[in-house]
Amino acid sequence: MAEHDKSLDGPATEADLEQLLKQGLINRGDFARGAAFIGLHPNPSRWFAFLSVFLTSVATLFLIAGVVFFFAYNWASMPVWLKLVVTQAFFVLGLVFSWHKGIESLSSKLGLTFTAVLLGVIFAVYGQIYQTGADSYELFVTWAVLMLPFAWVARSAVLWLFWLLIVQVAVSLFMQQELGIGHWSIDPKHSLAVHIQIAILAGFLVVWEVLRACGTPWMQDQWPARVVFTLLLIQATLLISLTIVDLVVSGHRFLGVRLTSETDRVINIGLYLGLVLAAFVYYQYRARDLFVLSLTSFSLGVASIVWLLSWLFVVLVDRFKFDDPPIYVLLIAAGVILVESTLALFWLRQKQRAWAVIQ
Amino acid sequence: MNAAPRKTLSELLALYFSKSAPIQAQPIQNTQESLPPWYVLLLQTWGALVAAALILGFIEYQLWKGYAGMSRTPGVFFSLGIFSYAGCVVLYYAAKRVPLLNQFALIVSLVALYFATKGIVASFDYYHAHSLRYAALLVAGFELMAFFILRDKLRQFLAALVVVSIALPALLVWETLPYSINFLTLVYALLVFLAWHYYPALLKTKWAEQAPLKYALVFALLGAVSVVSFFGSPLVLRMDSIEPNEFHVWLSTAGIGLALIVSTYAILKRHQVATGPYLLLSVALIAAMGLLTWHTPGILTGLFVITLGFAHGSRVLVGFGIAYLVWFVFQYYYNINTSLLLKSIALMGTGTILLGTAWWLDKLRRRAGANDA
Numbered sequence: 001m002a003e004h005d006k007s008l009d010g011p012a013t014e015a016d017l018e019q020l021l022k023q024g025l026i027n028r029g030d031f032a033r034g035a036a037f038i039g040l041h042p043n044p045s046r047w048f049a050f051l052s053v054f055l056t057s058v059a060t061l062f063l064i065a066g067v068v069f070f071f072a073y074n075w076a077s078m079p080v081w082l083k084l085v086v087t088q089a090f091f092v093l094g095l096v097f098s099w100h101k102g103i104e105s106l107s108s109k110l111g112l113t114f115t116a117v118l119l120g121v122i123f124a125v126y127g128q129i130y131q132t133g134a135d136s137y138e139l140f141v142t143w144a145v146l147m148l149p150f151a152w153v154a155r156s157a158v159l160w161l162f163w164l165l166i167v168q169v170a171v172s173l174f175m176q177q178e179l180g181i182g183h184w185s186i187d188p189k190h191s192l193a194v195h196i197q198i199a200i201l202a203g204f205l206v207v208w209e210v211l212r213a214c215g216t217p218w219m220q221d222q223w224p225a226r227v228v229f230t231l232l233l234i235q236a237t238l239l240i241s242l243t244i245v246d247l248v249v250s251g252h253r254f255l256g257v258r259l260t261s262e263t264d265r266v267i268n269i270g271l272y273l274g275l276v277l278a279a280f281v282y283y284q285y286r287a288r289d290l291f292v293l294s295l296t297s298f299s300l301g302v303a304s305i306v307w308l309l310s311w312l313f314v315v316l317v318d319r320f321k322f323d324d325p326p327i328y329v330l331l332i333a334a335g336v337i338l339v340e341s342t343l344a345l346f347w348l349r350q351k352q353r354a355w356a357v358i359q
Numbered sequence: 360m361n362a363a364p365r366k367t368l369s370e371l372l373a374l375y376f377s378k379s380a381p382i383q384a385q386p387i388q389n390t391q392e393s394l395p396p397w398y399v400l401l402l403q404t405w406g407a408l409v410a411a412a413l414i415l416g417f418i419e420y421q422l423w424k425g426y427a428g429m430s431r432t433p434g435v436f437f438s439l440g441i442f443s444y445a446g447c448v449v450l451y452y453a454a455k456r457v458p459l460l461n462q463f464a465l466i467v468s469l470v471a472l473y474f475a476t477k478g479i480v481a482s483f484d485y486y487h488a489h490s491l492r493y494a495a496l497l498v499a500g501f502e503l504m505a506f507f508i509l510r511d512k513l514r515q516f517l518a519a520l521v522v523v524s525i526a527l528p529a530l531l532v533w534e535t536l537p538y539s540i541n542f543l544t545l546v547y548a549l550l551v552f553l554a555w556h557y558y559p560a561l562l563k564t565k566w567a568e569q570a571p572l573k574y575a576l577v578f579a580l581l582g583a584v585s586v587v588s589f590f591g592s593p594l595v596l597r598m599d600s601i602e603p604n605e606f607h608v609w610l611s612t613a614g615i616g617l618a619l620i621v622s623t624y625a626i627l628k629r630h631q632v633a634t635g636p637y638l639l640l641s642v643a644l645i646a647a648m649g650l651l652t653w654h655t656p657g658i659l660t661g662l663f664v665i666t667l668g669f670a671h672g673s674r675v676l677v678g679f680g681i682a683y684l685v686w687f688v689f690q691y692y693y694n695i696n697t698s699l700l701l702k703s704i705a706l707m708g709t710g711t712i713l714l715g716t717a718w719w720l721d722k723l724r725r726r727a728g729a730n731d732a
Contacts, residue, residue, distance in 0.1 A: 012371035014672070021559060026375055031559040032629070037374050038366045040672035044630050048724035050669055055717035062710030065692075069703035294398045298405065305409060327420050334413040334466070341406025342462045348399050349458075 011356075012038045053106060060110040064117050071125050080129050087125050091118045103153065112154040116147045116162065135177045140170035157224040164204055164228070171196060191264040194239055198271060201232040209287065226291050232275065237299045240272040241306040248310035276300065288355055290348060297344040304340060308333045397675050400513050407462065411469035418470070440475025443467050444501060451509050465514050468505065472521070475501055499525035512571055519575030523547070524582060540587055541607055544656065545614030547580040548663065552618050555667050556625050577664060577676060581683060584660045587611045588687070591654070611656040616649040619663045626670050655694070657687030 017034045020026045026034065035041040042050065067090060071083070094115035101108040120143045126132075127139065144166045151159045172193070175181040181193045205228045212219040243265050276296055283292040312329045395403075422435070447468040454460035479494040499522050506518035554561075554573045591608035623641045627633040645659070652658040661684025668676025692702055 012366050012368045016368055016371060020375070028559045030375060034371055034374060035672075038371055041629065042669060042672070044632075045724065047630075047669075048720055052717050052721050052724070054665075055713050055720070059710045059713035059717060062706050062713065066703045066706030066708075066710055069699050069706060073699040073703060290396060291398050294396075294402050298402050301402075301406065327417055330413045330417040330420075334410040334417075337406050337410040337413070338463055338466060339459070341403060341410070342459045344406075345395075345399065345403050345462065346458045348402070349395060352395060352399070 014040055056107055056110055060114055064114055067118065068121060071121055071128070083125055083129065087118065087122045091115055091122065094118060098154075103155075109154045109156040109159070112150050113156065113159050113162065116150040116154075116159060119143055119146055119150075120166075135173070137170055137173035137177050140166055140173060144170050155218045157219070157221060160208075161224060161227060164201075167200060168197060171200060191239075191261075191268065194235060195267065195271070198232060198235050198239070198275075201228055201235070202275070204228055205232060209282070213286070222289060222291070225287075226289070229279070229292055230295060233279075233295055233299050236272050236275050237302055239268050240303050243268040243272075244303065244307050245310050248307065248314055272303075284351070290352055290355070293351065294344075294348055297348065301337065301340050301344070304336065305333070308336060395512075400516075403462070403465070403513055404517075407465045407469060410466045411473070414466065414470050415473055418474075434478070436474045437478030440471045440473075440478055440501075443471030443474065444505070447471060447505075448508050451511065461511055464509075465511060468509075468514060469517075472498065472502070495525045506572075516571035516575055519572045520578055523550075523572075523575050523579040538607065538610075540583065540590075541610035541614065544580065544583045544587060544611040545617070547576060547583055548615050548618035548660075549621075551576045551580050551663075551667065552622050552625075555671055556622070558671075574675075577667075577679075580660065581664070581679070584611060584615070584656050588655065588657050588690070608656060609653040612649050612653045612659055615656055615659045615663055616645055619645050619659055619666065622663065622666060622670075626666070629670075652691060655687050655691040657683060658691060661685075661687060 012034075014035070017026075017031055017038070017040075020034070021028070021031050032041065036043060039046075067087075071087065094111050098108040098111035098115065101111065103109075120139070123139045123143060127134070144163060147159075147163050147166065151163045175193050175196070181190055205225060208219065208225055208228065212225065247265065276299070279292055279296045283289040283296075308329075312333065418439075447464045450460055450464040450467070454464075476494055476498050479497050502518040502521040502525075506515055506522060509515060509518065551573075554576050558570075558573060587608055620642055623645065624633055624638065627637055627641070632638075648662070649659060661680050664680030664683060665677055666680075668674070668678075668680055692706065695702055695705070697705075
């Protein structure tokens with residue numbers, strides 16, 4: 001196929017309209033007509049749809065926040081039975097509303113999200129009234145388990161992401177309260193907490209991507225996978241940065257402190273490299289997502305900066321000549337970043353062009 | 360956002376030209392390259408900022424050590440900045456299509472911006488307010504030059520942002536700040552409206568390809584409203600023991616409300632419904648929102664940016680608008696001087712009204728659909 005034909009078959013963009021206008025081939029009226037034709041300017045039906053989605057989503061958020069605040073107030077003068085009745089009445093109301101609207105509608109999905117959040121509120125109110133003495137992780141575990149049917153029925157990415165959040169909180173609290181393992185503490189044994197969180201996120205992402213690749217209709221949007229991948233990569237980048245600092249700096253003769261064990265360092269490096277490699281392969285050849293590729297390039301950039309600056313620190317400490325430190329290392333670091341960012345940009349732009357042509 | 364069905368370039372051309380017309384080939388071959396997505400630009404900015412910071416660290420250290428005995432002379436910084444700007448311009452012209460040099464020029468120009476500002480500020484009495492204002496204006500001049508000369512979209516955006524935001528630091532040192540900043544938000548809001556709604560008109564002028572200006576204006580508006588909200592918030596006012604009404608935040612809310620009304624009118628006009636119930640309803644809703652949120656102008660600003668973004672097919676603006684709106688709604692409820700119980704009732708009440716509005720809009724849409732059929 002000739003280059004010219006590829007452009008013609010590609011999606012029309014705002015840039016095309018601008019080019020036509022600048023060349024004097026169309027006037028401003030034509031520009032507006034073309035903008036409406038290619039969907040740049042929404043028609044009344046899309047306006048209504050947008051407003052409906054926007055208002056319903058904001059309304060749901062307001063209602064959820066209102067109900068949570070209502071019970072957070074712990075209204076002393078309200079009888080116990082009334083507290084329980086009100087929460088459960090809201091719960092039933094949410095269910096009836098969702099059932100009435102039909103499961104495929106947005107209102108129904110938002111109604112189920114509202115109901116799923118109310119589950120947690122009901123447990124909180126119950127705990128508030130009876131002071132059961134249970135650990136807080138138990139509330140989150142029960143909440144996550146009971147929320148599963150709602151997420152399953154709603155087929156809503158928002159609700160699944162909320163479920164994932166509750167699971168993460170539950171696991172984190174369990175490790176803190178039962179095993180005494182905190183998150184991101186300067187203690188070798190705490191790597192386990194991060195490994196488990198990464199494993200949960202990675203597992204969720206893999207299942208999500210498999211189901212998406214199988215063509216599950218409601219999973220076709222890119223944003224849920226992007227959100228999960230971003231959370232995953234933030235944790236992995238923090239982990240690798242800590243490991244790099246540990247490898248370069250902590251073992252130094254002036255400090256002599258190790259933040260992570262030998263095994264943990266191997267696991268951390270393996271986890272990070274595995275994640276980066278998997279992202280580059282899968283999102284380049286299979287799922288085609290420039291966002292993930294950009295984010296992964298960014299993470300690699302951060303890791304390299306951490307390494308460079310740690311190394312600089314070691315060099316400075318090693319020389320121990322503060323009157324004449326090897327400050328030129330800053331220029332080397334700047335040069336490395338320049339080359340890295342340019343290569344990443346060049347590669348990403350090439351991908352963008354190539355994928356635009358294929359589309 | 361409800362996505363529109365994608366149309367191909369050939370379908371677009373068929374809208375304008377008959378099949379026999381031979382002109383199709385020309386615009387297609389020259390079709391300019393689309394902008395990189397925002398996250399790619401963010402990656403570019405991040406790389407440039409970190410590299411510029413490291414270079415600055417190196418130069419500042421050398422100057423601090425006093426290699427050049429003139430390290431305290433403002434002329435050193437000023438010359439350094441000017442030479443770097445000049446070098447940058449030469450570099451851009453010489454290598455517009457070489458990514459490495461392009462990125463290098465971006466880094467050098469950021470370093471130049473720092474030293475030019477530092478030189479100008481240092482040349483005046485540091486503690487004298489006027490020096491900052493002159494410095495701001497001179498830097499704006501340099502950046503204006505960079506905006507027209509440089510071809511990198513990101514650098515143009517940064518230059519435009521510096522130029523249009525420069526009024527803010529200039530005003531911050533004036534005693535009239537509490538009043539003038541509200542006026543500034545109104546000016547920004549109207550400029551944003553003009554730049555986005557009359558963009559095709561700009562394309563026919565020498566301002567062609569200056570799309571970064573549109574985004575820079577929006578970010579300047581968001582910045583100005585954030586400053587108004589910060590200084591006008593009850594917490595800051597309490598800390599500084601300033602009179603609560605000194606900042607007259609309601610002026611900003613009124614200005615942005617006005618811009619939102621004008622913008623809504625333009626959108627309704629686009630669909631030939633600028634008169635009658637739709638316009639009245641929109642004005643009434645905006646006025647009601649303005650009255651309810653007079654002390655939090657960020658809420659109307661968020662709505663303004665979302666409306667603008669959706670009307671012009673910019674997901675980036677819609678995203679930023681939503682994030683901005685969520686933050687200021689949170690701030691609004693946090694700052695209400697009432698009990699948690701009343702706050703929760705207010706939230707549930709607002710939620711119910713919004714749900715009712717959504718339901719009513721849905722009904723309207725169905726009725727309109729039935730009439731069309």
